[in-house]
Amino acid sequence: MVRAKPLKYVTSTTPFLPITVVFGFLSYVGAQTSTTPDFQIPLISGNRTITVVNNCKFPVYPGFLTTNGTGPYTTGFYLDSKQRRSVWVGWDWSGRLWARTNCSFYLANATTAAKIKAVTDNFTIPDGQKLAGGCLTGDCGSAVECQLSGLAPTTLAEFTITGWQNQTYYDISLVDGYDLDMKITPSYDSPEKPRVNNTPICIASTDLSSPLSGRDLNENSLNQSFTFGTIHRWCPREMLLFASQRGRQSVFPYPDDDDPTIGGGWTPCLSACAYSNNDWDCCKGRHDKSNTCGPNLYSQRAKQVCGDAYSYAYDDYLSTFAVPSAPGDEFEVMFCPGGVSTNILKSTLGSTANVGAESSWLLITISAIVGMAVLW
Missing domain, CATH: 2.60.110.10 (Thaumatin)
Known part of the structure; x- marks a missing residue:
């Protein structure tokens, strides 16, 4: 059984095994994006x-x-x-x-944690500030880029x-x-x-x-x-x-x-x-x-x-x-x-x-x- 390496924040891991031979037809349904x-x-x-x-x-x-x-x-x-x-x-x-x-990220005072302004993406963090917030599901901490x-x-x-x-x-x-x-x-x-x-x-x-x-x-x-x-x-x-x-x-x-x-x-x-x-x-x-x-x-x-x-x-x-x-x-x-x-x-x-x-x-x-x- 081949498994992924254990990761923090992971409750369990799913193995990958080559087993699939698939027939039939499934149409591609795209979104208008x-x-x-x-x-x-x-x-x-x-x-x-x-x-x-x-x-x-x-x-x-x-x-x-x-x-x-x-x-x-x-x-x-x-x-x-x-x-x-x-x-x-x-x-x-x-x-x-x-x-x-259901994510909400914002810049906060690095010392007091007081909220300064809401942000979404493509922002810089000024000196004396930090990124705060998180998500309801799938959260990886107060970070837009997950570690x-x-x-x-x-x-x-x-x-x-x-x-x-x-x-x-x-x-x-x-x-x-x-x-x-x-x-x-x-x-x-x-x-x-x-x-x-x-x-x-x-x-x-x-x-x-x-x-x-x-x-x-x-x-x-x-x-x-x-x-x-x-x-x-x-x-x-x-x-x-x-x-x-x-x-x-x-x-x-x-x-x-x-x-x-x-x-x-x-x-x-x-x-x-x-x-x-x-x-x-x-x-x-x-x-x-x-x-x-x-x-x-x-x-x-x-x-x-x-x-x-x-x-x-x-x-x-x-x-x-x-x-x-x-x-x-x-x-x-x-x-x-x-x-x-x-x-x-x-x-x-x-x-x-x-x-x-x-x-x-x-x-x-x-x-x-x-x-x-x-x-x-």
Whole structure:
């Protein structure tokens, strides 16, 4: 089992393993966005492009964290609604990115901490002042550029560029919890050339989502385990980030749909590991093996609502996507893409496919450890 190195602010880590052979078709659904150019930044030799798109109704602060190789020229920035920004990473890069939500940054007196003025991005810090503030989800401290991973709960996009057998591996991870819907679209040469069959989408909030219809409905591999009308009820109550003011005496098992005190249909959810930090939920200690750590209630619910996303640390088989690695590759990570979650891997491989593939899966796992260990 190959794992990312432990990081501060990380409640658990998600492994990358090459396991994906995907068929079918998934249409590319883009947002109407404008581009923030970075012409002053030189390209990295043999670079790959990661374009971050904010399709949410509100601004976010994307954050990047590098675990190996040549990372991007920035590790965090402001991204307004319907905006996009591209960064470049090296052929050897491994890392993660996420969105920080409900952020407020300001300059403060370095001695008294008194607020001076609010800031968003592209500012200088005068002598005698400091940057203060933070974010509700995905926070990495009082910093626009992150030096730490995001504080749970946060939806993660994870990448290993040019991994085992010259493949790029990527996934949407809910191992550290959920805070925003996400889609990852791989393409070659340009966003107009998406690589079909390999675009995972995780939709876990009715407030951020929208039903599909017409062509979009017919051309997507959809996860129908949860309907649009009940999707917001998947998070175990005690793991909701916002506590209802009505308390446990409410007649509603999930009062968030009727209780405005906890955000309506948007309910960031702590993972079981982030909530308890025990060995079983985090697959650590004596449970740091696939045969001693299985899905808990949170991961089972998360897998139902986002079939193509990681739900716990050993959820490799139906979670990891792969495409051939080549210079010029581009990956688009979109927040709040709308629509419905995909269920590509389970639809392709089947719920019982692992029964007949156990021996070959063991061989692949061993080969992956040998071939990719140097990346971590």
